[in-house]
Amino acid sequence: MTTTEPLIEVEDVGKTYGSVIALRDVSTVVNPGEVTCVLGDNGAGKSTLIKILAGVHQHDSGTFSFEGRPARFASPREALDAGIATVYQDLAVVPLMSVWRNFFLGSEPRITWGPFAMLDRRRGRTVAREALAEMGIDLRDVEQPVGTLSGGERQCVAIARAVHFGAKVLILDEPTAALGVKQAGVVLRYVAQARDRGLGVVLITHNPHHAYPVGNRFLLLKRGRSLGSYEKSKITLAELTQQMAGGAELEALEHELRAAQT
Amino acid sequence: MSVATKETLVDERISRPSLANRLIVRPEIGALLGAIVVFVFFSVVSDQFLTASGVATWLDDASTLGIMAVAVALLMIGGEFDLSAGVMTASTALVTAIFATQLGWNVWLALLVSLVFALAVGAFNGWLVTRTGLPSFIVTLGTFLALQGLNLGVTRLITGSVQVSGMRATDGYESAGFVFASTMDIGGTPFQISVVWWIGFAALAGWLLVRTRLGNWIFAVGGSAASARAVGVPVNRTKILLFMTTAAAGWLVGSINILRFASAQANQGVGLELHFIIAAVVGGCLLTGGFGSAIGAAIGALIFGMARQGIVFANWDSDWFMLFLGAMLLGAVLVNNTFRRRAERVRR
Numbered sequence: 001m002t003t004t005e006p007l008i009e010v011e012d013v014g015k016t017y018g019s020v021i022a023l024r025d026v027s028t029v030v031n032p033g034e035v036t037c038v039l040g041d042n043g044a045g046k047s048t049l050i051k052i053l054a055g056v057h058q059h060d061s062g063t064f065s066f067e068g069r070p071a072r073f074a075s076p077r078e079a080l081d082a083g084i085a086t087v088y089q090d091l092a093v094v095p096l097m098s099v100w101r102n103f104f105l106g107s108e109p110r111i112t113w114g115p116f117a118m119l120d121r122r123r124g125r126t127v128a129r130e131a132l133a134e135m136g137i138d139l140r141d142v143e144q145p146v147g148t149l150s151g152g153e154r155q156c157v158a159i160a161r162a163v164h165f166g167a168k169v170l171i172l173d174e175p176t177a178a179l180g181v182k183q184a185g186v187v188l189r190y191v192a193q194a195r196d197r198g199l200g201v202v203l204i205t206h207n208p209h210h211a212y213p214v215g216n217r218f219l220l221l222k223r224g225r226s227l228g229s230y231e232k233s234k235i236t237l238a239e240l241t242q243q244m245a246g247g248a249e250l251e252a253l254e255h256e257l258r259a260a261q262t
Numbered sequence: 263m264s265v266a267t268k269e270t271l272v273d274e275r276i277s278r279p280s281l282a283n284r285l286i287v288r289p290e291i292g293a294l295l296g297a298i299v300v301f302v303f304f305s306v307v308s309d310q311f312l313t314a315s316g317v318a319t320w321l322d323d324a325s326t327l328g329i330m331a332v333a334v335a336l337l338m339i340g341g342e343f344d345l346s347a348g349v350m351t352a353s354t355a356l357v358t359a360i361f362a363t364q365l366g367w368n369v370w371l372a373l374l375v376s377l378v379f380a381l382a383v384g385a386f387n388g389w390l391v392t393r394t395g396l397p398s399f400i401v402t403l404g405t406f407l408a409l410q411g412l413n414l415g416v417t418r419l420i421t422g423s424v425q426v427s428g429m430r431a432t433d434g435y436e437s438a439g440f441v442f443a444s445t446m447d448i449g450g451t452p453f454q455i456s457v458v459w460w461i462g463f464a465a466l467a468g469w470l471l472v473r474t475r476l477g478n479w480i481f482a483v484g485g486s487a488a489s490a491r492a493v494g495v496p497v498n499r500t501k502i503l504l505f506m507t508t509a510a511a512g513w514l515v516g517s518i519n520i521l522r523f524a525s526a527q528a529n530q531g532v533g534l535e536l537h538f539i540i541a542a543v544v545g546g547c548l549l550t551g552g553f554g555s556a557i558g559a560a561i562g563a564l565i566f567g568m569a570r571q572g573i574v575f576a577n578w579d580s581d582w583f584m585l586f587l588g589a590m591l592l593g594a595v596l597v598n599n600t601f602r603r604r605a606e607r608v609r610r
Contacts, residue, residue, distance in 0.1 A: 094486040
């Protein structure tokens with residue numbers, strides 16, 4: 001692992017919605033070629049954190065720097081133009097549109113004659129097929145609707161799209177949440193592929209078994225606060241699971257249940 | 263690692279789609295088959311149907327409906343409805359007629375005023391729908407009723423009756439009439455110029471939809487507006503443009519009508535908005551948006567025209583047309599629904 005400048009660095013970042021403190025004093029880094037996993041239960045502040053990174057919301061306190069400079073993105077488009085691509089679980093693709101049209105949506109290849117422009121369909125199909133193949137996704141027919149693909153494959157198309165259009169940071173919001181075991185494995189492989197291509201990946205999940213194999217760093221959140229940002233060498237899967245499951249709370253619950261049985 | 267990934271997604275369960283399977287996912291295929299059936303049926307039961315004047319009659323009937331159906335289809339693919347589209351054809355005709363006959367303006371100038379009026383109403387519809395997030399069904403129902411009231415109220419206020427006539431005496435009637443309402447002789451039979459407008463507009467819309475970036479955006483905003491927005495598609499701008507296109511098509515049909523008949527009734531156009539939607543649905547558009555075809559909608563209008571005139575040629579009571587329409591609509595919706603489920607099917 002080379003020591004490079006971090007892509008994203010957040011320090012003591014916080015966000016309040018009215019009187020609700022959604023996030024407080026959270027710090028972590030995202031390095032190129034590494035995966036930073038954000039783990040936490042529902043309402044832990046995972047979504048708030050990624051919305052700040054993706055430009056949907058802006059932070060109220062602390063610092064957020066992108067490529068060494070202080071950053072504050074006014075819109076998702078601004079974050080995307082800077083190189084931060086976000087793949088949302090349900091909003092990744094348009095099911096009724098073909099694979100290549102989804103791949104190029106918002107950045108369509110065109111042939112222009114003066115004021116007139118039309119889609120370059122041949123290039124769209126070829127480039128989409130090649131870009132997907134490079135990520136190891138072999139689709140025979142890029143004209144088929146994305147809806148005919150499995151949930152995992154859809155996520156993969158969205159990931160391949162972000163990689164192809166030169167994202168430096170890839171934020172994945174619960175990419176494995178609605179998937180079966182095998183499909184989740186497939187998606188994690190593409191997460192690893194994106195990482196190996198030098199992207200900084202932010203993987204949001206509540207499943208430590210998905211996070212541990214691909215992650216380099218684990219940021220644990222609970223009720224808007226950080227429980228710590230651990231390097232992989234500093235934490236084992238068992239400890240991670242323990243922390244995620246609520247640690248002492250769960251032990252207490254176990255005792256309570258056992259006491260109730262006897 | 264890379265070796266393993268290369269193998270994972272070559273799914274042995276996927277066979278190469280057959281030609282029939284690839285054809286069946288085209289949205290306009292159902293309408294095309296329907297058109298052939300209707301054409302053959304009326305060619306057999308009626309002697310007049312296939313004569314030159316017969317063809318000119320049902321093509322004319324299909325043409326103005328077709329222009330609107332194509333525009334409505336684009337809007338439906340973009341995920342919205344426009345119930346004010348029918349009455350818009352009357353409003354624009356009335357605006358043109360009032361400016362030309364009552365104020366004595368040149369017809370071309372009056373046409374320009376009514377076009378601006380149509381685009382403004384379309385933009386208002388689109389702005390209100392995108393701004394409030396309300397269903398376009400309700401918003402345009404409001405515009406529909408408002409325009410219907412305006413048509414009657416303003417016409418009665420200005421002319422004292424519910425019709426505006428006297429277009430033939432206005433400046434520029436000849437040249438405008440040539441563009442919007444002339445006839446072409448083909449083999450001694452006059453064909454209305456509106457047929458050319460219909461075919462031209464359908465071809466343009468068909469090209470726009472599948473061959474341009476805007477077309478890609480139309481499918482995307484109707485298929486999943488949130489996904490489209492997330493990748494930077496200007497969702498609101500696309501939708502407003504679609505509402506304005508529908509209104510502009512209403513202006514075109516209104517202009518064709520006013521210049522052909524030289525007078526306009528204030529109560530025209532009411533109820534036609536459903537015919538446009540039916541033609542678009544028969545042409546393969548989904549009511550939920552994101553799927554459909556401009557060419558399909560044009561074919562849907564052709565079925566409409568052939569059946570409506572075919573029933574007359576066959577000397578049947580025209581009451582039967584509504585039965586036919588209902589059956590055709592149900593059939594089309596069932597077929598479309600099957601296609602959509604094919605396309606949206608999730609394999610996990």
